[in-house]
Amino acid sequence: MVQTVDKLEQEYLELLKEQTSYNEALGLMFWDLRTKAPKKAVEYRSEVIGMLSQKSHKLSTSDKMKHFIDELKERSEDPIVRKSIEKSEEHYDRAVKIPDEEYKEYVMLQSKAESVWEEAKEDGDFEAFQPYLEKLVDFNKKFAGYWGYEKHIYDALLDNYEPGVTVDVLDEVFPKVRDSLSGLLEKIQQSPTKPDPSVLQGHFPKADQRAFSLEILERMGYDFQSGRLDETVHPFAIGLNVNDVRVTTKYDEKDFRTAVFGTIHEGGHALYEQNIDSKLAFTPLATGTSMGIHESQSLFWENFVARSEAFWENHYDLFKNHAPKSFENLPLDTFYKAINEVKPSYIRIEADELTYPLHIMVRYELEKALIGGEIQVKDLPELWNDKMEEYVGIRPRNNAEGVLQDVHWSGGSFGYFPSYALGYMYAAQMYGSMLQDVDVDKVIRAGDFTVIKEWLTKNVHQYGSMKKPLDIMHDVTGEKLNPDHLVNYLTNKYSKIYQF
Amino acid sequence: MVQTVDKLEQEYLELLKEQTSYNEALGLMFWDLRTKAPKKAVEYRSEVIGMLSQKSHKLSTSDKMKHFIDELKERSEDPIVRKSIEKSEEHYDRAVKIPDEEYKEYVMLQSKAESVWEEAKEDGDFEAFQPYLEKLVDFNKKFAGYWGYEKHIYDALLDNYEPGVTVDVLDEVFPKVRDSLSGLLEKIQQSPTKPDPSVLQGHFPKADQRAFSLEILERMGYDFQSGRLDETVHPFAIGLNVNDVRVTTKYDEKDFRTAVFGTIHEGGHALYEQNIDSKLAFTPLATGTSMGIHESQSLFWENFVARSEAFWENHYDLFKNHAPKSFENLPLDTFYKAINEVKPSYIRIEADELTYPLHIMVRYELEKALIGGEIQVKDLPELWNDKMEEYVGIRPRNNAEGVLQDVHWSGGSFGYFPSYALGYMYAAQMYGSMLQDVDVDKVIRAGDFTVIKEWLTKNVHQYGSMKKPLDIMHDVTGEKLNPDHLVNYLTNKYSKIYQF
Incomplete structure (x- = not known):
């Protein structure tokens, strides 16, 4: 079944809205942690942040996203959709090129390295x-x-x-x-x-x-x-x-x-x-x-x-x-x-x-x-x-x-x-x-x-x-x-x- | 394939975590809107709230949720899981019993009625x-x-x-x-x-x-x-x-x-x-x-x-x-x-x-x-x-x-x-x-x-x-x-x- 470009664009924009909604929620949590949140909030909040970040990341690399990229890249004539697709594609390509296992290892390394650095800096x-x-x-x-x-x-x-x-x-x-x-x-x-x-x-x-x-x-x-x-x-x-x-x-x-x-x-x-x-x-x-x-x-x-x-x-x-x-x-x-x-x-x-x-x-x-x-x-x-x-x-x-x-x-x-x-x-x-x-x-x-x-x-x-x-x-x-x-x-x- | 209770429990708790993560993000947005958010934030924020509420609602009524309820209701021996399943089931049952169309109509009515009430109250x-x-x-x-x-x-x-x-x-x-x-x-x-x-x-x-x-x-x-x-x-x-x-x-x-x-x-x-x-x-x-x-x-x-x-x-x-x-x-x-x-x-x-x-x-x-x-x-x-x-x-x-x-x-x-x-x-x-x-x-x-x-x-x-x-x-x-x-x-x- 061939979908019309209009319909595809609409669905793609809905997907982007889902993604930007996660990001807006994450942004507010970031702001809150750095300005208002009580001290002990951070432990559970971090898990929520991890969960929503993962949801957002999964969307960027989903088959659905790939489908929109493939279908709309050449066919859309809406400049905002075209440019968004370009961004989505960059993001998709960068993410899928890294093997899952390596990415996971890297994320753990980052988090470990930052705390090691903090101590190392203190001691020079x-x-x-x-x-x-x-x-x-x-x-x-x-x-x-x-x-x-x-x-x-x-x-x-x-x-x-x-x-x-x-x-x-x-x-x-x-x-x-x-x-x-x-x-x-x-x-x-x-x-x-x-x-x-x-x-x-x-x-x-x-x-x-x-x-x-x-x-x-x-x-x-x-x-x-x-x-x-x-x-x-x-x-x-x-x-x-x-x-x-x-x-x-x-x-x-x-x-x-x-x-x-x-x-x-x-x-x-x-x-x-x-x-x-x-x-x-x-x-x-x-x-x-x-x-x-x-x-x-x-x-x-x-x-x-x-x-x-x-x-x-x-x-x-x-x-x-x-x-x-x-x-x-x-x-x-x-x-x-x-x-x-x-x-x-x-x-x-x-x-x-x-x-x-x-x-x-x-x-x-x-x-x-x-x-x-x-x-x-x-x-x-x-x-x-x-x-x-x-x-x-x-x-x-x-x-x-x-x-x-x-x-x-x-x-x-x-x-x-x-x-x-x-x-x-x-x-x-x-x-x-x-x-x-x-x-x-x-x-x-x-x-x-x-x-x-x-x-x-x-x-x-x-x-x-x-x-x-x-x-x-x-x-x-x-x-x-x-x-x-x-x-x-x-x-x-x-x-x-x-x-x- | 029969899944072990342990595995099912773990997956169910992960689903609950996703759901409670949405709710925590929504809670923070609610608090923020009523205490800190700038005046104009509300328009776009409302759309984000709508999007995340929908995600949470969809989880509660998902086939995946139904699967966990059916599988764990009798088999789990963990008191926290059992009681959570009871809650999930209540929620699921209440939600699926209302036809989608009626629910949609009702939500629109609620939102309209509240603004009508506000005016009506003002005028008695x-x-x-x-x-x-x-x-x-x-x-x-x-x-x-x-x-x-x-x-x-x-x-x-x-x-x-x-x-x-x-x-x-x-x-x-x-x-x-x-x-x-x-x-x-x-x-x-x-x-x-x-x-x-x-x-x-x-x-x-x-x-x-x-x-x-x-x-x-x-x-x-x-x-x-x-x-x-x-x-x-x-x-x-x-x-x-x-x-x-x-x-x-x-x-x-x-x-x-x-x-x-x-x-x-x-x-x-x-x-x-x-x-x-x-x-x-x-x-x-x-x-x-x-x-x-x-x-x-x-x-x-x-x-x-x-x-x-x-x-x-x-x-x-x-x-x-x-x-x-x-x-x-x-x-x-x-x-x-x-x-x-x-x-x-x-x-x-x-x-x-x-x-x-x-x-x-x-x-x-x-x-x-x-x-x-x-x-x-x-x-x-x-x-x-x-x-x-x-x-x-x-x-x-x-x-x-x-x-x-x-x-x-x-x-x-x-x-x-x-x-x-x-x-x-x-x-x-x-x-x-x-x-x-x-x-x-x-x-x-x-x-x-x-x-x-x-x-x-x-x-x-x-x-x-x-x-x-x-x-x-x-x-x-x-x-x-x-x-x-x-x-x-x-x-x-x-x-x-x-x-x-």
């Missing part, structure tokens, strides 16, 4: 973690082989996070970024100008930080009727559906920067998810298209907006209303320079906006070589420290502040790190294009960011996952990935601050 | 609601016929909420309660003693009410590592799993009684769910056994503990720390009498603890007669008002404060109301038994309720749904349902307060 003991990391690398090499690639084996992993971006693409841009920023860092360190971050010290009650953060989110155009702000340990934004996108943050009462820049960063992620076309609801397209494009949105707001001089020209008074008295007589210029101090540091997530990409280069180069078989896991600590010294100018004193600092590898996430630097480059390139349409500084200075939000929605948000990352970049900026934008932005900004 | 316009109520009654009569009953058609509906309790059981006890309380009410109204509730007026900031409520929950033995307290419009307690049982409350800044007694009431429900034996996790037995037994737990704490003189002897000082200054010189006795004022009122949920059961009698008698075909829907308003006048002594002035006040019938819930009065009787009967083991007033006066909580856990909580309501009552109290306990409790208490 790389050797404890090494055998697990070796197995994780081996699995990933094997999986990459199953999935296939054209040139570099690492491409198969990159594709999980940044579809269409390959080693060739990265190797054309990353070394330029790395060398330019290393050069910039040198100039900064030689400059006699030294911002003084000690002026930022003080006691910032949570309630004040929250009030200021809420006000800024509101101004960014974050819709509180479709979202909320809560406290957590490791901040994140999460889109449960296009009308329920939540932001979380962390308050450090000694340092307002954690919450303020953190909230704005997550707010950028949230704006992306809130402004996806609702026509994409209940399909795999109703979310950001890649890790990198997502990061471009968060970094756009965090760095290009909230760390700018224009932003603080407008918001410094508002900030002072929520800050200790010591800020009353602190000149704006001193404040602005202090929040933009550049200072090499060991820990990626504590890095300033100039050295941050250098931390990413260390990771990218190492994991590419690891997966490519050019280096061995056992040599990582030494290689990590060498690269840190070469690019960032400091040498970690132990593995806790070196190779063991990030959780990603313990979960088997290879190919993820590059998206942080890519996102930054995307953001800089978008910023360049936006400047052609909008007097960005003027808008920021006026404190009504509607124009910026609308520009991003029109060019990025609305599409959800309808377009691939590099297609978005091409459509928005008219050019391919171009590292000059980021380098120019940082050069302009920091040559003023550090006067060179 | 019974005639607008009447045709819907007629259809709802007809459906329920039809369903009762499908499900079957031995004596009274209403028994089939009662069984949904209070398994084992029939019209015969209720008609033996409810008239006694009704007549005794009506008599008591008369004496109270004739008494020259008049508690003065105006002394309770004042401004009670939310934060103070919350602090006091948290303190009381803690003393009751509510485990905050397995729960939390949030604000909502229509308070409830919800058990997501035995380690995650949440309480919600509502703060009226002009009247502390709403939050204080409301929190303690929901806390009583929560203690039940928190203290179910964890061996029952992921089965249909890991929840309270009936609406009535559940209500016995909430009312035990709300009335028998928190409205007692002993309770306030201990907690009045703590309360005053969170109350306006006017309470500083308010004598305990005046306060105690004021919170226990008896005053006929139109609205059930605003009723005091003595007139409350009379409101239930009105509903029970009417719905029994409706389902039994002795009265017609169109005559309800008049009959309602007559009964209110007869039992409570006041005649509603319009249908909004009369027959239209409660949501239950608009959702097709017939047979539910009796559990409120049953719960109260259960609580009184348990209180009687507890007195034989424990000097309850002394314990309450000491402010450490551990002994009370442990008594309830030992006799009620731990069993979850392993025992039926009347079996619990028999095991706990050694007698069958006995209305004297409630009547005696109320007579003793109010003859002191009103001095007759």
